[in-house]
Amino acid sequence: MGRSLVQPPPAARHTALWLVDVPLHGALSQHIGNLSFLTMLNLTRTGIAGHIPAELGRLHWLRFLDLLGNSLSYTIPSTIGNLTRLEFLRLMNNNLSGQIPPQLLQSMRNLQWFSLAGNELSGNIPLYLFNNTPFLKHINLGNNSLSRPIPPAVLSNLTCLTELELSFNNLTGEINKELGLMQELSYLHLGDNFLTGLIPPSLGNLSKLSYLLLSQNSLSGSVPAIFESIRTLIMLYLQFNNLSGNLNFLSSLSNSMRFQNLGLDYNSFTGRIPDTVGNLSAELLEFSLSYNKLTGGLPSSLSNLSNLERIHLANNQLTGEIPESITRVQNLILLIVSNNDMSGTIPAQIGMLSNLQWLHIYGNRFHGCIPESIGNLTMLEHLSLYENQFNSTIPARLFHLDKIILLDLSINSFSGQLPSDVGGMKQVDAIDLSFIFLLGSIPKSFGKLSMLTKLNLSQNSFEDSIPMSFEELRSLEWLDLSSNNLSGTIPMFLANLTFLKTLNISFNNLQGKVPEGGVFSNISLQSLIGNTGLCGIPRLGFSPCMEKQPHSNTAHFLRFLLPSIIVAFGCTVIFIYQTIRKKLKNKGEIKDSSIDPSNVMYHGHLSYHELILATGNFCDNNLLGTGSFGKVYKGQLSTGFTVAVKVLDMQQEQAIRSFDAECSTLCMARHRNLIKILNVCSNMEFRALVLQYMPSGSLEMLLHFDSIEHLGFLKRLDSIEHLGFLQRLDIMLDVSMAMEYLHHEHHKVVLHCDLKPSNVLFDEDMTAHVADFGIAKLLLGDDNSMITASMLGTLGYMAPEYGSYGKASRKSDVFSYGIMLLEVFTGKRPTDPMFVADLSIRRWVHQAFPTQLASLLDDPLLQGVSSSASNLNDFLTATFELGLICSSDSPDHRMSMRDVTMALKKIKKHYTESILSATTTSATQ
Numbered sequence: 001m002g003r004s005l006v007q008p009p010p011a012a013r014h015t016a017l018w019l020v021d022v023p024l025h026g027a028l029s030q031h032i033g034n035l036s037f038l039t040m041l042n043l044t045r046t047g048i049a050g051h052i053p054a055e056l057g058r059l060h061w062l063r064f065l066d067l068l069g070n071s072l073s074y075t076i077p078s079t080i081g082n083l084t085r086l087e088f089l090r091l092m093n094n095n096l097s098g099q100i101p102p103q104l105l106q107s108m109r110n111l112q113w114f115s116l117a118g119n120e121l122s123g124n125i126p127l128y129l130f131n132n133t134p135f136l137k138h139i140n141l142g143n144n145s146l147s148r149p150i151p152p153a154v155l156s157n158l159t160c161l162t163e164l165e166l167s168f169n170n171l172t173g174e175i176n177k178e179l180g181l182m183q184e185l186s187y188l189h190l191g192d193n194f195l196t197g198l199i200p201p202s203l204g205n206l207s208k209l210s211y212l213l214l215s216q217n218s219l220s221g222s223v224p225a226i227f228e229s230i231r232t233l234i235m236l237y238l239q240f241n242n243l244s245g246n247l248n249f250l251s252s253l254s255n256s257m258r259f260q261n262l263g264l265d266y267n268s269f270t271g272r273i274p275d276t277v278g279n280l281s282a283e284l285l286e287f288s289l290s291y292n293k294l295t296g297g298l299p300s301s302l303s304n305l306s307n308l309e310r311i312h313l314a315n316n317q318l319t320g321e322i323p324e325s326i327t328r329v330q331n332l333i334l335l336i337v338s339n340n341d342m343s344g345t346i347p348a349q350i351g352m353l354s355n356l357q358w359l360h361i362y363g364n365r366f367h368g369c370i371p372e373s374i375g376n377l378t379m380l381e382h383l384s385l386y387e388n389q390f391n392s393t394i395p396a397r398l399f400h401l402d403k404i405i406l407l408d409l410s411i412n413s414f415s416g417q418l419p420s421d422v423g424g425m426k427q428v429d430a431i432d433l434s435f436i437f438l439l440g441s442i443p444k445s446f447g448k449l450s451m452l453t454k455l456n457l458s459q460n461s462f463e464d465s466i467p468m469s470f471e472e473l474r475s476l477e478w479l480d481l482s483s484n485n486l487s488g489t490i491p492m493f494l495a496n497l498t499f500l501k502t503l504n505i506s507f508n509n510l511q512g513k514v515p516e517g518g519v520f521s522n523i524s525l526q527s528l529i530g531n532t533g534l535c536g537i538p539r540l541g542f543s544p545c546m547e548k549q550p551h552s553n554t555a556h557f558l559r560f561l562l563p564s565i566i567v568a569f570g571c572t573v574i575f576i577y578q579t580i581r582k583k584l585k586n587k588g589e590i591k592d593s594s595i596d597p598s599n600v601m602y603h604g605h606l607s608y609h610e611l612i613l614a615t616g617n618f619c620d621n622n623l624l625g626t627g628s629f630g631k632v633y634k635g636q637l638s639t640g641f642t643v644a645v646k647v648l649d650m651q652q653e654q655a656i657r658s659f660d661a662e663c664s665t666l667c668m669a670r671h672r673n674l675i676k677i678l679n680v681c682s683n684m685e686f687r688a689l690v691l692q693y694m695p696s697g698s699l700e701m702l703l704h705f706d707s708i709e710h711l712g713f714l715k716r717l718d719s720i721e722h723l724g725f726l727q728r729l730d731i732m733l734d735v736s737m738a739m740e741y742l743h744h745e746h747h748k749v750v751l752h753c754d755l756k757p758s759n760v761l762f763d764e765d766m767t768a769h770v771a772d773f774g775i776a777k778l779l780l781g782d783d784n785s786m787i788t789a790s791m792l793g794t795l796g797y798m799a800p801e802y803g804s805y806g807k808a809s810r811k812s813d814v815f816s817y818g819i820m821l822l823e824v825f826t827g828k829r830p831t832d833p834m835f836v837a838d839l840s841i842r843r844w845v846h847q848a849f850p851t852q853l854a855s856l857l858d859d860p861l862l863q864g865v866s867s868s869a870s871n872l873n874d875f876l877t878a879t880f881e882l883g884l885i886c887s888s889d890s891p892d893h894r895m896s897m898r899d900v901t902m903a904l905k906k907i908k909k910h911y912t913e914s915i916l917s918a919t920t921t922s923a924t925q
Contacts (some may be wrong), residue, residue: 362387
């Protein structure tokens with residue numbers, strides 16, 4: 001229970017009052033001014049609100065004042081300026097408004113730390129604010145609404161300053177050359193303002209600078225070559241400005257031996273990438289220059305950057321080849337040179353890049369063959385070579401990369417036939433092989449690609465019939481076989497593919513009856529035109545089909561005899577199958593959990609009677625959980641397969657809309673980290689979804705086993721006993737990959753709109769699956785598109801713009817993900833009772849970032865941390881920073897799910913390397 005901060009006994013002589021995270025309430029009493037001997041006052045995250053009392057100015061012995069993370073409002077009292085002995089002043093993350101008092105720091109000659117970040121302060125930075133603070137080392141005024149240029153006089157005396165943070169304000173004008181006087185400065189962040197003009201050469205005097213962040217402004221002109229004397233630079237971010245000129249300044253960065261991140265995207269740089277980039281730090285991880293106007297070729301010296309992970313040079317005017325030497329960059333994860341004017345061949349030794357996950361070289365003039373060594377890229381997930389001039393056969397090894405999700409080879413000049421076995425891409429979601437002049441038959445092995453949702457084989461010269469194996473493509477949503485030489489009839493099973501929504505088989509030599517139902521119910525003439533032998537579907541103008549009459553006694557005899565033979569044979573096969581299965585199951589050689597969920601898909605809907613039998617008449621013993629729109633039961637189908645049956649509450653008007661939303665989403669989206677819909681049962685009075693059963697519970701259960709029932713459940717899961725840093729990282733990586741797929745890798749953008757731990761479920765292998773798409777939405781348009789959502793998500797996880805205006809976008813899901821990431825590593829729900837007034841889980845973490853993060857960690861996480869990970873704090877900082885960025889109030893400041901996935905993979909890679917390195921060192925000692 002909270003308590004007020006009241007006047008202490010008159011005789012008390014307190015020298016320190018330290019109440020961090022102690023729940024108080026109400027305003028800070030004016031009697032605080034009576035503690036005349038106080039030297040330290042720390043009321044961090046105590047929930048106090050109202051004014052900062054002017055009486056604080058009477059505490060003349062005070063050296064430390066910290067009111068971080070409360071709900072203080074109104075203006076900053078000028079009487080704080082009377083605290084002449086103050087060394088530390090932090091008022092950040094409150095609701096303070098108005099202007100900074102001009103005389104606030106005039107008498108604070110000993111002040112070293114000054115932070116007013118995360119408030120609502122406005123106006124300009126007072127002209128003489130820092131005139132008398134010669135020992136000041138840290139200034140943070142970020143995340144306010146400060147405006148106007150930074151006065152040069154403000155900066156002239158700050159010769160001891162090490163950190164200056166002024167980002168996310170409304171600062172205008174130019175960057176002052178006086179910044180170059182701060183010889184001790186190591187961190188300078190002026191990003192996300194409205195600064196104009198040139199980057200001053202005087203910044204080159206900052207010989208101790210490690211971080212220079214000037215992105216998201218309107219800076220112009222060329223970048224001066226000012227970095228020769230800066231040997232400590234780690235990060236240079238200049239993205240989203242109007243910078244121009246050449247890249248010769250990069251050579252001045254070669255003295256910075258710790259340099260890791262270079263971001264120059266979305267500017268107007270011209271000229272070549274200089275060969276001197278090979279002299280940059282061997283620790284460089286990111287080389288990002290996309291969306292500029294660069295010309296020339298890629299320098300072979302890039303191979304000197306042995307630790308490089310990301311090369312992003314898309315949308316420039318680059319020419320020439322990909323140098324063979326690039327294959328020596330063994331840590332490369334992402335190579336993107338799409339939409340340039342490059343030519344030549346893919347390096348023959350491309351297979352040496354064993355960590356490569358993304359290879360995008362589309363929209364160029366590459367030719368020749370795809371090297372056989374591409375089969376060595378076992379980590380490859382996205383391969384996009386479309387709109388080039390490749391002109392050989394496609395190597396068979398390409399189709400055995402089992403982590404491929406996207407394969408696009410379209411609009412090229414490949415020749416010959418496809419390999420007979422294309423079934424090795426077990427996780428592939430989309431394949432586009434259109435416009436590449438392929439011959440022969442369509443391989444039957446396409447039927448092995450159970451996760452395939454999009455297949456485009458149009459504009460080739462395929463012959464023979466549509467393979468009967470396509471009947472196994474039960475996830476297929478989009479199929480284009482148009483403009484080939486296919487013959488025979490249209491297979492009837494295409495009408496039974498539950499998720500198939502788009503089909504184009506026009507301009508072939510198909511004949512016979514057009515099937516009815518399924519995708520053919522709404523098919524257009526444009527999808528069938530050009531097949532002169534088709535009949536049926538009068539609404540499209542085809543001739544009626546003529547019934548064939550038997551022409552002999554033999555035909556008449558077979559008409560009656562064959563059905564009997566087929567039935568007898570079928571019964572025999574079923575009997576033999578059941579006998580063998582029973583014997584194998586008795587020996588423990590068959591387990592229900594090993595059955596592929598796609599094998600229990602029915603061509604028609606399940607009946608209500610079948611679900612009654614499966615769930616024991618929906619008895620409470622089979623109840624798995626209760627949600628907003630109904631209940632979920634465990635059931636066992638007649639096949640022996642275990643499923644989850646989600647029964648909608650038909651008394652709720654929104655339940656039907658929820659049913660439709662989940663059906664349309666899960667029928668369309670298929671990914672290894674998404675829950676699978678297996679079937680539906682729907683009539684006027686009853687609706688249910690038959691879903692993949694998740695035997696290992698939810699992330700909510702894992703994090704908050706706060707009931708006896710949950711605790712008993714968790715004791716059955718050995719993997720939960722050590723839910724440490726790496727395990728939590730893997731879970732959030734699974735979730736991010738699912739959301740990346742929904743947001744970026746599918747032909748329609750899916751918004752989940754209710755991402756939270758209870759909607760993340762685990763299979764028997766503890767692989768995470770995102771579930772519950774009851775309020776999901778489809779989004780059309782660019783990355784900034786939004787849509788009105790009639791049903792809101794869950795309190796605590798909703799983005800501000802979603803909760804206030806009902807406007808959902810990709811970035812709304814990103815916000816929910818960010819909150820969940822913070823919850824996973826702190827063990828605190830965003831609705832925890834400790835988060836009162838304006839204190840949220842994000843603000844709580846932000847207040848501790850980056851030096852006090854260990855104090856926030858969930859206790860089981862610490863127990864599961866490997867003793868070999870000696871620099872855990874570095875990984876915690878990176879992880880929590882990701883959560884804070886994703887949960888930013890402004891959608892523009894949040895990352896995309898694609899970048900989130902990449903960041904998490906990077907953190908995981910370095911963490912596992914750290915453990916391995918430490919273990920190896922320990923073993924040799």
